[in-house]
Amino acid sequence: MYNYKMKILIVDDFPTMRRIIKNLFKQIGFENIEEAEDGAIAYSKLKNGGYEFICSDWNMPNMDGFELLKKVRSDNDLKSLPFLMVTAEAEKQKVIEAIKAGVNNYIVKPFTAETLKEKLDKIFEKLGK
Amino acid sequence: MSDDLDEIISEFLTEAEESLDKIDPLFVEIEKKGHDKDLLNEIFRIMHTLKGAAGFLGFQQIVDVAHSAENVLKKLRDGEITFTKNLTDVILHSVDMLRLLLDHIKSKDGEQEDITYLLKDLDALLQKDSEASQISTQHSENENIESSIPDAKINETTCQINEEKEKIAPEKRECQQTLRVDVNKLDKVMDLTGEVVLVRNRLLNIVNFLELKYADDPIVQNLFETVSFLDLVTSDMQIAVMKMRMQPIKKVFGKFPRLVRDISNSLGKEVTLKVSGEDTEVDKSVIEHIGDPLVHIIRNSVDHGIEHVDVRRANGKDEKGTIEISAYQKGNQIVIEVKDDGKGIDLNKVKEKAITKGLITIEEAGRMSENEAINLIFQPGFSTVDIATELSGRGVGMDVVKTNISKLNGYVEVSTKKGEGTCFKIIIPLTLAIIQVLMVRAGKSYYAIPLSNIEETLKISKKDMTSVAGQNIVNIRGRVLPIYELSAITGGNGADNEPQRYVVVIALGETKFCLALDELLGQEEIVIKNIDGLQTDSSYVLGATITGEGKVVLILDPAGISRYKLGLINT
Numbered sequence: 001m002y003n004y005k006m007k008i009l010i011v012d013d014f015p016t017m018r019r020i021i022k023n024l025f026k027q028i029g030f031e032n033i034e035e036a037e038d039g040a041i042a043y044s045k046l047k048n049g050g051y052e053f054i055c056s057d058w059n060m061p062n063m064d065g066f067e068l069l070k071k072v073r074s075d076n077d078l079k080s081l082p083f084l085m086v087t088a089e090a091e092k093q094k095v096i097e098a099i100k101a102g103v104n105n106y107i108v109k110p111f112t113a114e115t116l117k118e119k120l121d122k123i124f125e126k127l128g129k
Numbered sequence: 130m131s132d133d134l135d136e137i138i139s140e141f142l143t144e145a146e147e148s149l150d151k152i153d154p155l156f157v158e159i160e161k162k163g164h165d166k167d168l169l170n171e172i173f174r175i176m177h178t179l180k181g182a183a184g185f186l187g188f189q190q191i192v193d194v195a196h197s198a199e200n201v202l203k204k205l206r207d208g209e210i211t212f213t214k215n216l217t218d219v220i221l222h223s224v225d226m227l228r229l230l231l232d233h234i235k236s237k238d239g240e241q242e243d244i245t246y247l248l249k250d251l252d253a254l255l256q257k258d259s260e261a262s263q264i265s266t267q268h269s270e271n272e273n274i275e276s277s278i279p280d281a282k283i284n285e286t287t288c289q290i291n292e293e294k295e296k297i298a299p300e301k302r303e304c305q306q307t308l309r310v311d312v313n314k315l316d317k318v319m320d321l322t323g324e325v326v327l328v329r330n331r332l333l334n335i336v337n338f339l340e341l342k343y344a345d346d347p348i349v350q351n352l353f354e355t356v357s358f359l360d361l362v363t364s365d366m367q368i369a370v371m372k373m374r375m376q377p378i379k380k381v382f383g384k385f386p387r388l389v390r391d392i393s394n395s396l397g398k399e400v401t402l403k404v405s406g407e408d409t410e411v412d413k414s415v416i417e418h419i420g421d422p423l424v425h426i427i428r429n430s431v432d433h434g435i436e437h438v439d440v441r442r443a444n445g446k447d448e449k450g451t452i453e454i455s456a457y458q459k460g461n462q463i464v465i466e467v468k469d470d471g472k473g474i475d476l477n478k479v480k481e482k483a484i485t486k487g488l489i490t491i492e493e494a495g496r497m498s499e500n501e502a503i504n505l506i507f508q509p510g511f512s513t514v515d516i517a518t519e520l521s522g523r524g525v526g527m528d529v530v531k532t533n534i535s536k537l538n539g540y541v542e543v544s545t546k547k548g549e550g551t552c553f554k555i556i557i558p559l560t561l562a563i564i565q566v567l568m569v570r571a572g573k574s575y576y577a578i579p580l581s582n583i584e585e586t587l588k589i590s591k592k593d594m595t596s597v598a599g600q601n602i603v604n605i606r607g608r609v610l611p612i613y614e615l616s617a618i619t620g621g622n623g624a625d626n627e628p629q630r631y632v633v634v635i636a637l638g639e640t641k642f643c644l645a646l647d648e649l650l651g652q653e654e655i656v657i658k659n660i661d662g663l664q665t666d667s668s669y670v671l672g673a674t675i676t677g678e679g680k681v682v683l684i685l686d687p688a689g690i691s692r693y694k695l696g697l698i699n700t
Contacts, residue, residue, distance in 0.1 A: 014178040016141040020185045023137075059177050088181055110184035 002124045003052070007032045011042040011056035011065065012086070021055060021086070027113040028120070039063025043071055046078055055084045058094065066098060073102040082123050141182055142235050143309075145191075145227075148175045150383055152224050157386035160217055169206040176202060179227070190244055191230050197251035198223040204255060219250045221387065312413070315373060322370045323656035326563065327675050329363045330653065332356055334677035367563060375410040378456045378465070381420050382407045385427060385454060392431045399449040400435055406456040411463050415557060418537055419465070422530040426467045426553045427452065429527070434471030434551055444548065446470070461559045462581060468552040474545040476502045486511065500639045503543045507531040535688050538564075538579070538671065540637050564657060566684065568650035568676065569633065571615040575682045577655060577674060578644075582687040584636040586649055591628050594645075603632065603643055610634065612643040618669065618690060619683075635687045642691065653677065657684060 008030055012018045018035045025033050034051075036042035040063040042056065054072065058065040065085055072078045085098050085106040095106050104123045107116060152172055159168050180195035198220060204210045226247055233240050336349075336356045343349045382404050393400040411419075435441075435450035442448055453468045480494040483505045489497070505511060509528040534541055539557030558564065558581055566577035567586070587605070594603050594612060603612040612632065633644045655674040669689035676682050 013174075014144065014182055016137060016144050016182045017178065017185070019137055019140065020182065057181075059174050061171075061174065088177055109181045 002120065004029045005032055006030070006052035007034065007050050008053045008055060009034050009036060009042060009045060009051050011036045011039065011054065011060070011068065013037050013057070013060040017057065024111075024113045024116050025055075028117050039065060039068035039071070042068055046072065046081070047075075049077075051081065053082050053084070055086065057086045058098075059088070066094075066101065069098060069101050069103055082127060084119060084123065138186060138234065140309075141186060142231055145179055145182070145231055148179060149224055149228055149231075150380075151175060153221070153387035154383045156217060156221060156224075157390050160212070160214075160390070164205075164208070164212065166206060169202060173199060173202040173206055188230070188234060190242065191227060193248060194223050194226055194230070194244055194251075197248050201251055201254050210254065216254055219247075219254060222247060223251065315413075319370055319374065322367055323563065323658075325363055326367060326654065326656050329360060330655075330677040331675075331679055333360060371412070371559075371563070372410075374413045376413060376416050377408050378411050378416065378419075378463075379407040380416050381423065382454060382456070384420070385423075388424060388427060389431060389452060392428060393435070393450075396432065397437065398431065398435050399438055400431055401449050401451045403451060403453045404455070405453070409456040409458055409463065411456075411557075412559070415463070415537055418533055419555070419557070422533045422555070423454075423465070423467065425527070425530050427454070430467060430469040430471065430551065430553075434469040434473075436472050440472075458559065461565070463557050463559055465555040465557075466552060467555075468550065470550040473547040473549055473551055474503060474506070474543070475547065476545075479503070479505050483508065483511065503545060504640075506543070507541070538581075538686075538688070540688060542639060564655060564684075566653055566655050566674075567633065568653055568682070569615070569631070569646050570648040570650060571619065571646040574616070574619065575650070575676075575680065576615070576619070577653070577682050577684040578633060578635075578687065579671070579684070580652065582635050582637060584634040584641065586631065586633050589630055589632055591630055594630075605632075605634070605643075610641055610643050612645055613690075615644045615646045618644075619685075635690070637688055637691055640691055644690075655684070 008025060010018050010021050010025070010033060012021065012035075015037075018037075022033050022035065034045065036045050038060045039056070042054070043063065045051070046054070054068075056065040056068055063071075069083055069085065072081055072083060079102075082104045083102070085095075085103045086109060087094060087098075087106055088109050098106060104126070105119050107119050152175055155168050155172050159165055159172075162168070176195045176199040180192050180199060183191035183195065201210070201216070201220065205212070205216070210216070226242065226244060229242055233242070333356060336353050339349050340353050385404065386402055389400055389402040430452050431450075435452070436444070436446075438448050441450065447470075451470045454466065455468075456463065456465045458464075476499060479502055480489070480497065483489045484491055484494055488505065488508050488511065494502075506527045507530070511527065531541055534555055534557065537557045539555060542554040542556065543551065544554070545551040558579075565580040567580055567583055569576050569578060589603060594601055596602070601612045602609050627647070630645045631647065631649050633646065633649075635642055635644060653676065655676070657672040658674055659672050660670070669686050671684040671686040671689075673681055673683055
């Protein structure tokens with residue numbers, strides 16, 4: 001259904017979190033995973049091209065996940081990139097905002113590899129249609 | 130997980146501790162500044178991140194505490210509740226609790242903490258104010274959205290959310306590329322660099338000798354140039370490695386706002402803390418060892434130095450006391466100052482105390498200079514307050530401060546003025562592993578004396594030395610200083626029987642004395658090697674080194690000599 005070789009960008013300001021999430025992706029079978037520590041760094045990495053999936057935290061310094069999402073969606077090169085937002089708990093109003101801004105799905109921390117896989121399945125199922 | 134879980138946990142612990150360390154000073158700053166959205170946001174984010182990572186790792190208690198604290202911080206940030214001293218206390222308690230929980234994880238002791246009271250306290254903060262915030266119907270409506278949201282179907286009306294409210298203020302933070310390196314690996318590099326420095330010194334020696342002997346030989350010239358270049362590169366490398374071990378002193382200073390706040394609150398005093406020079410970089414080992422002495426000095430300043438508000442008012446002083454902590458680099462030394470505008474040290478009281486404690490006799494007290502009297506506070510078992518307070522009376526006194534700082538090859542200077550305040554000045558060398566020394570000879574033995582402790586060197590004739598009351602003294606341009614034979618101190622072979630003597634003037638802050646010896650051989654950059662089995666804090670030797678000629682030479686510790694010879698501290 002999806003390519004396990006696709007290049008994924010994980011965005012989180014806390015190194016341990018990046019490592020945990022990276023491990024979860026690896027557990028599912030992905031290999032090509034890059035990291036960025038905030039939205040601004042993520043954006044410049046994305047601009048360099050080659051990414052096929054973004055998994056970003058919401059709350060970060062400099063540029064948060066929501067800002068990043070809006071920037072990605074308004075960028076002609078990037079606007080169709082699948083974007084998975086990581087949130088702390090089901091903060092409904094925030095999720096609504098994110099969906100409005102064009103997020104493909106969201107996932108609530110903490111999550112397991114299985115939950116992550118389910119979300120990925122959903123995202124790519126929809127995109128495939 | 131495919132990665133080693135232990136490794137992730139240890140990484141989490143380090144990062145979590147670092148994050149928590151940031152909260153204390155931020156909160157004290159907010160308490161001072163009042164509502165500051167940026168600062169609150171930063172604290173909020175730290176809690177938030179901590180909670181997220183702890184959740185993944187299954188540390189439920191951390192999640193619970195961080196979650197409740199985060200709720201309070203969120204309401205605070207959004208202006209739904211206001212600042213109170215109680216609120217600050219509870220949040221700071223939460224930080225303490227989180228540290229404790231992290232410690233349990235680190236030590237793997239499997240202990241649990243009772244967090245129910247803390248959680249209740251945190252929730253109480255929310256309760257109290259949620260009633261008050263009922264006025265804002267907009268807010269409460271937003272928070273009542275409980276319906277789960279299907280992925281794509283969004284009810285347009287629920288989307289009318291005030292974006293401003295949730296938008297997180299962009300944060301200024303420098304992005305630095307950093308790499309975490311095991312300290313042991315760094316120390317190994319430092320050690321090896323030391324070895325390279327030693328080899329370089331030997332090589333320089335040989336080449337200098339060759340150059341004298343075969344000055345015309347082009348190959349020797351070539352070698353000379355190459356070694357000169359090696360000399361330069363080695364020096365640069367040494368500095369680079371040294372810098373790798375340097376960290377801003379902020380790491381230590383960051384704890385002080387909270388410390389001063391807690392102590393002054395518990396004593397009912399008003400104290401403003403001013404911190405400057407926190408970007409000054411010092412060696413890692415200084416960071417590790419300077420904390421406790423500084424905490425002790427600051428405690429003393431708040432406890433004994435700063436007067437109560439009514440006393441200050443009566444004396445026409447500003448009701449709020451001030452403590453200024455600063456750090457700066459001076460040459461190849463680091464100076465850290467702790468200055469208060471309190472009542473100063475009463476030297477007569479100090480002397481009285483020292484007499485009753487049997488530390489000095491009445492006659493000695495009479496003869497004592499001001500400086501000598503101040504130094505009495507560093508005597509073991511000395512304390513000017515009779516009733517041990519909760520804060521200062523822990524059985525450790527200022528003597529521990531002095532010992533700890535001596536371990537860093539540093540010293541403390543105290544100046545005080547009655548009614549105006551006291552200043553503690555800690556002076557430590559920039560680096561501890563490589564130092565500049567003066568090579569000297571006394572009798573048949575060679576020694577190295579750290580250059581940082583030497584004020585001057587001169588040559589005198591033996592008849593300039595006189596003896597007063599059994600103490601040899603020497604008059605240097607009108608200053609009378611005690612003089613000691615180095616070979617007598619070290620128990621080495623007898624000194625040369627020459628009419629002319631070399632003298633090294635040692636300065637340890639205000640304490641000065643002279644060492645008489647037979648020859649000055651010159652300045653050298655050396656690497657301190659520890660001597661196995663030698664207790665450096667109870668001897669006059671810092672360690673040993675290997676010279677350019679390949680000789681093993683003892684490095685003298687002037688502070689140790691002053692203790693041992695002048696008896697400033699009982700040994």
